Amino acid sequence: MGKENSIVSLDIGTTKIAVIISELQESGEPKIVGIGTSRSEGLKRGVVVNLEKTVESIAQAVEDAELMAGVKVHSVFAGIAGDHIRSINSRGVIAISRSGNEIVPSDVERVINAARTVALPMDREIIHVLPQEYTVDDQSGIKDPVGMSGARLEAEVHIVTGAVTSAQNIYRSVKKAGLEVCDFVLQPLASSYALLSPDEEELGVALIDLGGGTTDVAIFHDGSIRHTAVIGVGGKNVTNDIAIGLRTPVEQAEEIKKSYGCALSTLVDSDEMINVPGVAGREAKEISRSVLAAIIEPRAEEILSLVLREMKKTNYSDLLGTGVVLTGGGSLMEGMVELAEQIFDMPAKKGIPQGFTGLVEVASTPIHSTGVGLILYGLEQLKDEKSKRGSKQKGWFYRMKNLFSQYF
Numbered sequence: 001m002g003k004e005n006s007i008v009s010l011d012i013g014t015t016k017i018a019v020i021i022s023e024l025q026e027s028g029e030p031k032i033v034g035i036g037t038s039r040s041e042g043l044k045r046g047v048v049v050n051l052e053k054t055v056e057s058i059a060q061a062v063e064d065a066e067l068m069a070g071v072k073v074h075s076v077f078a079g080i081a082g083d084h085i086r087s088i089n090s091r092g093v094i095a096i097s098r099s100g101n102e103i104v105p106s107d108v109e110r111v112i113n114a115a116r117t118v119a120l121p122m123d124r125e126i127i128h129v130l131p132q133e134y135t136v137d138d139q140s141g142i143k144d145p146v147g148m149s150g151a152r153l154e155a156e157v158h159i160v161t162g163a164v165t166s167a168q169n170i171y172r173s174v175k176k177a178g179l180e181v182c183d184f185v186l187q188p189l190a191s192s193y194a195l196l197s198p199d200e201e202e203l204g205v206a207l208i209d210l211g212g213g214t215t216d217v218a219i220f221h222d223g224s225i226r227h228t229a230v231i232g233v234g235g236k237n238v239t240n241d242i243a244i245g246l247r248t249p250v251e252q253a254e255e256i257k258k259s260y261g262c263a264l265s266t267l268v269d270s271d272e273m274i275n276v277p278g279v280a281g282r283e284a285k286e287i288s289r290s291v292l293a294a295i296i297e298p299r300a301e302e303i304l305s306l307v308l309r310e311m312k313k314t315n316y317s318d319l320l321g322t323g324v325v326l327t328g329g330g331s332l333m334e335g336m337v338e339l340a341e342q343i344f345d346m347p348a349k350k351g352i353p354q355g356f357t358g359l360v361e362v363a364s365t366p367i368h369s370t371g372v373g374l375i376l377y378g379l380e381q382l383k384d385e386k387s388k389r390g391s392k393q394k395g396w397f398y399r400m401k402n403l404f405s406q407y408f
Helices: 051-069 105-115 164-176 187-195 198-203 235-246 250-260 289-312 336-344 366-383 388-407
Strands: 006-012 016-024 030-039 075-080 086-095 124-136 139-142 152-163 180-186 205-210 215-221 224-231 273-276 285-288 324-327 348-350
Touching: 006 051, 006 164, 006 366, 016 051, 016 366, 030 051, 030 366, 051 164, 075 164, 075 187, 075 366, 086 105, 086 224, 105 124, 105 152, 124 164, 124 180, 124 224, 152 164, 152 224, 164 180, 180 187, 180 366, 187 205, 187 215, 187 224, 187 324, 187 366, 198 205, 198 215, 205 289, 205 336, 215 289, 224 289, 235 250, 235 289, 250 273, 250 289, 273 289, 285 289, 289 336, 324 336, 324 366, 336 348
Parallel strands: 006 075, 075 180, 205 324, 324 348
Antiparallel strands: 006 016, 016 030, 086 152, 124 139, 124 152, 205 215, 215 224, 273 285
């Protein structure tokens, strides 16, 4: 963060790094005053593969955001993703033995600690422990058991884990760029703060973030997060397919994808022609846009089919009353929403971040869903820093911070 009333987010993606600076208004709503983006160098599928290039990309995005906002950034809420992310659901049980059997906050903390006691390999660490619901004796579906009476308290939680070394390298990159980290947040969880309404989370929804290197999935039902997953395929795979299929440089393939790409060939007019630059000085050529769509559609269908397979591993694939919400850069492609409706056989829509003022026109795009979501997540933490949820989610980060302090 910069000034006392500001919150800054850092979205570290495979294709881009974005920094968003916001100031808190008297109404409590964040006002976005600066946005900086840079091409992401040094990451592959959300994992750092070149530390120095990653640091340079972060520093460039921070500098651009600072120039726009006119403030200095010192600390950030940073997103974390990558195909090293894994999640499980767990349950904890404790007895309430005090007089009157009244449940107090320390009991909730104890039962969550019991639920998070799971066997993990040495190279993995818990990132989030997200409470789903509580059961007091035989009464289930309770969101907040504090103040109730019971002899037995159960908690169902969603545990997100990541590879220690992958998280460690992201942390080092941010530190080397001269920034403190307020907290690390799983990116699809952060995006949900900016995209999903309470009704959607209650009735059931799947949030699908179509990024450059990975596709992130988060399933919500009964007001709680139920499943998260990261699939190691994304928009870069589509770009590579175009580059190979049209025999054009990757940079040109990316521009062609953004300008003319369509994920559903039936939406394309076969008479529409596009210009394709040649490789290594070869002459440019014209092709039908339907040829481009025929290259893109199989890969887009593969990505969404992998998401569907992931969803069917859970008990919630048939309980998504409001369907799916697509976000991320991949959701901007024409035909992606229509293809998703066909693949999932349920309603689909493009998710646009909300809940802020300021640079609305610039930030109201699926590309900045995670960045805006990190701002809103940070706002919730600032409003109630000592809350149980905040302390539980921050526990992993502070352990990591202590572990890595010797390097800095």
